[in-house]
Amino acid sequence: MTVSSSRRRFTASAPSWLFAAPALAVYALVVLYPAVSGVVYAFTDWSGIGQDMSFVGLANFGTLLGDDQAMGSIGNTLLLTVATVAVQNGVGLLLALGVHAKLKSRALLRVIFFAPVVVSPVMVAFLWKYIYNPDPSAGLNGLLGLHVDWLGDPSVALWSIAGMVVWQYAGYSMVIFLAGLEGVPRELHEAAMIDGAGTLQRFRYVTWPLLAPAVTINLMLSTIGGLKLFDQVFAATNGGPGYATETLSTVLYKQAFVFGKFGYSTAVALVLALFVAAVSLVQVYYLRRREVTA
Amino acid sequence: MTGLLHDARVSRGQFLRMMGGLAVAATATACSTRPETTATTGGGATTELKFIGVADQKAPMDELVGAYQKAKPAVRITASYAPTDQVQTSLRTQLGAGNAPDLHVVYPGNGSAMSMAQIAEAGLLADLSAQPWAATVPAGFRPAFQLDGKTYIYSAGSSVIGAVYNKKVFDKAGIDAPPTTWNEFLAACDKLKKAGVVPIALGAQTPWVTQLITYALVPSTVYAKDPTFDDKQLAGQATFAGSGWQDAMEMYLELQKRGYFNDNPNGTTFEQQTSMVAGGKAGMAVQVSAVLPDFRKAAASPDDLSMFPVPGADDAGSVWIPAGVVVGLGAAAKGRNVEEAKAFIDFLGKQENINAWAKAISAIPLTQDDSSTIDPAVESFLPFTKDRAVPFMDQRWPNAEVQPVHFAVVQELLAGESTIDEALKKMDEAYRK
Numbered sequence: 001m002t003v004s005s006s007r008r009r010f011t012a013s014a015p016s017w018l019f020a021a022p023a024l025a026v027y028a029l030v031v032l033y034p035a036v037s038g039v040v041y042a043f044t045d046w047s048g049i050g051q052d053m054s055f056v057g058l059a060n061f062g063t064l065l066g067d068d069q070a071m072g073s074i075g076n077t078l079l080l081t082v083a084t085v086a087v088q089n090g091v092g093l094l095l096a097l098g099v100h101a102k103l104k105s106r107a108l109l110r111v112i113f114f115a116p117v118v119v120s121p122v123m124v125a126f127l128w129k130y131i132y133n134p135d136p137s138a139g140l141n142g143l144l145g146l147h148v149d150w151l152g153d154p155s156v157a158l159w160s161i162a163g164m165v166v167w168q169y170a171g172y173s174m175v176i177f178l179a180g181l182e183g184v185p186r187e188l189h190e191a192a193m194i195d196g197a198g199t200l201q202r203f204r205y206v207t208w209p210l211l212a213p214a215v216t217i218n219l220m221l222s223t224i225g226g227l228k229l230f231d232q233v234f235a236a237t238n239g240g241p242g243y244a245t246e247t248l249s250t251v252l253y254k255q256a257f258v259f260g261k262f263g264y265s266t267a268v269a270l271v272l273a274l275f276v277a278a279v280s281l282v283q284v285y286y287l288r289r290r291e292v293t294a
Numbered sequence: 295m296t297g298l299l300h301d302a303r304v305s306r307g308q309f310l311r312m313m314g315g316l317a318v319a320a321t322a323t324a325c326s327t328r329p330e331t332t333a334t335t336g337g338g339a340t341t342e343l344k345f346i347g348v349a350d351q352k353a354p355m356d357e358l359v360g361a362y363q364k365a366k367p368a369v370r371i372t373a374s375y376a377p378t379d380q381v382q383t384s385l386r387t388q389l390g391a392g393n394a395p396d397l398h399v400v401y402p403g404n405g406s407a408m409s410m411a412q413i414a415e416a417g418l419l420a421d422l423s424a425q426p427w428a429a430t431v432p433a434g435f436r437p438a439f440q441l442d443g444k445t446y447i448y449s450a451g452s453s454v455i456g457a458v459y460n461k462k463v464f465d466k467a468g469i470d471a472p473p474t475t476w477n478e479f480l481a482a483c484d485k486l487k488k489a490g491v492v493p494i495a496l497g498a499q500t501p502w503v504t505q506l507i508t509y510a511l512v513p514s515t516v517y518a519k520d521p522t523f524d525d526k527q528l529a530g531q532a533t534f535a536g537s538g539w540q541d542a543m544e545m546y547l548e549l550q551k552r553g554y555f556n557d558n559p560n561g562t563t564f565e566q567q568t569s570m571v572a573g574g575k576a577g578m579a580v581q582v583s584a585v586l587p588d589f590r591k592a593a594a595s596p597d598d599l600s601m602f603p604v605p606g607a608d609d610a611g612s613v614w615i616p617a618g619v620v621v622g623l624g625a626a627a628k629g630r631n632v633e634e635a636k637a638f639i640d641f642l643g644k645q646e647n648i649n650a651w652a653k654a655i656s657a658i659p660l661t662q663d664d665s666s667t668i669d670p671a672v673e674s675f676l677p678f679t680k681d682r683a684v685p686f687m688d689q690r691w692p693n694a695e696v697q698p699v700h701f702a703v704v705q706e707l708l709a710g711e712s713t714i715d716e717a718l719k720k721m722d723e724a725y726r727k
Contacts, residue, residue, distance in 0.1 A: 048387075048389075048390045049386060049390050049412075049413065049416045052416065129563070132561070133566075134561035135557075149558035149560065149561040150561060151561050152498075152499055152558045152559070152561025152709070153561070153709065154709050234379075237499070238379075238501055240501065240560070240702060240705045241498075241560040241702075241706065241708070242705045242706035242709065242711060244711075254698065256386075257382050257383045257387075257407060258407055258698055259695050259698070260386075260407040260412060
């Protein structure tokens with residue numbers, strides 16, 4: 001049987017994007033088009049309702065620079081992101097190493113650790129509001145014998161939300177690390193053992209370098225998730241007490257839907273989107289450089 | 295099964311065309327709107343009206359929608375309810391996109407993104423001025439109902455802010471009668487504290503709850519001394535700082551300093567506050583009368599609970615109270631069924647329906663006749679409503695930013711993270727935006 005060269009080329013390269021075309025078309029129509037067309041509003045003073053709208057140039061971006069609330073929320077957003085990225089991935093890695101070991105109950109444990117991921121973030125926040133009950137005899141306080149006002153004390157509330165996010169998404173990081181661990185060839189471990197490497201040395205010199213792609217994905221996804229965190233904050237504290245847990249996402253929500261400043265809110269959203277994109281690109285660029293293959 | 299797939303005679307081109315077709319079909323389905331608002335059932339044309347409201351409106355609306363459909367079977371009203379935040383998000387999006395429901399919740403006056411003034415200014419509310427009930431709106435309430443002399447919102451009456459108290463707990467603490475001066479109020483709190491209960495339950499984690507104590511006190515500390523304060527503030531001749539707002543905030547914090555609130559008010563929610571008073575763990579909570587049904591539902595017996603005006607002055611004669619028009623509804627100006635929607639509001643404006651709505655939420659009916667009933671719990675407020683009551687403060691604020699700033703600064707004050715001067719400065723800055 002002979003196959004023409006053009007047909008072979010088609011078979012070798014084209015399907016990867018042609019198969020994706022229908023999905024890409026839908027994505028472009030329902031995500032890209034509205035997002036790009038929404039950018040225009042960032043340069044207007046539209047209230048979100050009615051026809052009155054005038055172009056204000058870059059005024060909204062100038063307002064953002066002088067907006068104490070928005071600038072304060074950037075600090076909160078970065079703190080939340082750093083805390084969740086570090087702890088979520090650390091816990092996720094430990095869980096993955098734990099359930100990768102030859103345990104009888106590892107399938108059950110994997111399901112249990114992953115279960116919170118499938119729950120809606122708003123539901124998780126409501127659930128944790130009960131766990132974070134400030135009453136010393138209830139919830140986490142009752143369990144640990146503490147007197148902490150988890151969501152009401154401005155110096156604690158942000159970290160309480162971080163704890164909630166880690167609880168929900170550590171299982172997600174675990175699954176990605178687990179996939180990475182499954183891809184580490186057993187022969188390399190055996191070779192290292194023959195060379196006299198201990199458990200820690202094998203992790204340091206065999207497992208960790210080969211986990212690099214999983215680390216890249218996990219760090220990128222958790223960073224993006226942290227930077228645009230909204231649901232948990234909105235449902236648990238609504239940015240309070242005061243402005244202690246206000247994030248960029250809650251600020252842009254309030255500007256649009258509570259204060260009726262849709263134009264300004266879109267400007268904040270645009271800055272957030274560009275910031276997330278820039279951080280992700282830089283992160284991926286540096287992390288990909290340390291990836292190796294077995 | 296896999297063999298079947300391998301043998302299927304579908305070329306790659308056919309497959310891609312098929313997938314593309316499916317995507318287009320799915321998109322077309324997703325983008326399509328319901329073709330008609332008029333459906334045919336049982337041989338008669340039915341007009342469907344859609345209403346979106348807040349949870350507080352469910353009880354009266356369910357009752358009155360049922361009554362309307364009996365009177366007018368050709369109209370079917372589909373109502374949905376959600377908490378204020380969610381309604382605000384979805385409704386503003388629909389209003390912005392031009393597909394608002396025929397009838398929707400509207401907040402009286404100005405001061406919030408879903409308030410009558412803000413939506414009517416955008417030309418999105420139908421004019422209700424020609425309806426008979428609109429002519430009977432008392433003069434003091436007109437700013438809440440009207441913009442430029444035209445009525446855009448229906449509301450069944452007014453609610454008051456005061457102390458919802460547990461009568462059994464007050465009896466046990468030896469409090470014979472509700473306090474009528476600030477000193478008596480402090481003395482009552484002291485008795486409750488000595489009796490081992492929390493004098494005032496405060497659920498300040500729920501943002502709107504934070505404002506109620508200041509709202510209860512400001513009528514006495516600001517408006518009793520200067521009833522024209524709002525006008526002066528709008529004209530730039532008065533500010534929060536340096537006014538009676540300062541006194542109200544100091545009184546608020548005095549209650550905290552004396553240990554009259556529950557521990558950790560910033561971590562306590564409205565629901566927890568309700569349960570503390572209803573269950574007898576706390577003596578009272580400063581609340582709006584519209585939530586009285588929630589407290590009664592949580593109590594062993596509804597009769598355990600009643601209300602009294604919070605006395606914000608040392609002289610009983612100088613005590614004023616906040617009495618605001620309750621959340622109402624309006625008709626979309628650009629809907630497909632404007633006339634039918636207005637007809638439903640006209641129906642709500644009949645005296646018996648005003649009475650029914652007001653009864654369901656323990657409100658004082660907008661207008662009253664012999665069949666009007668007033669919840670016994672709010673009867674002690676009636677002597678004030680004639681000339682010693684002011685609308686809820688936010689209803690006359692010029693933008694939607696002041697109220698959320700008020701919520702936030704109260705939480706900061708309760709947390710000890712701010713001073714009263716800083717708090718009032720932030721509110722003044724928001725007012726001027």
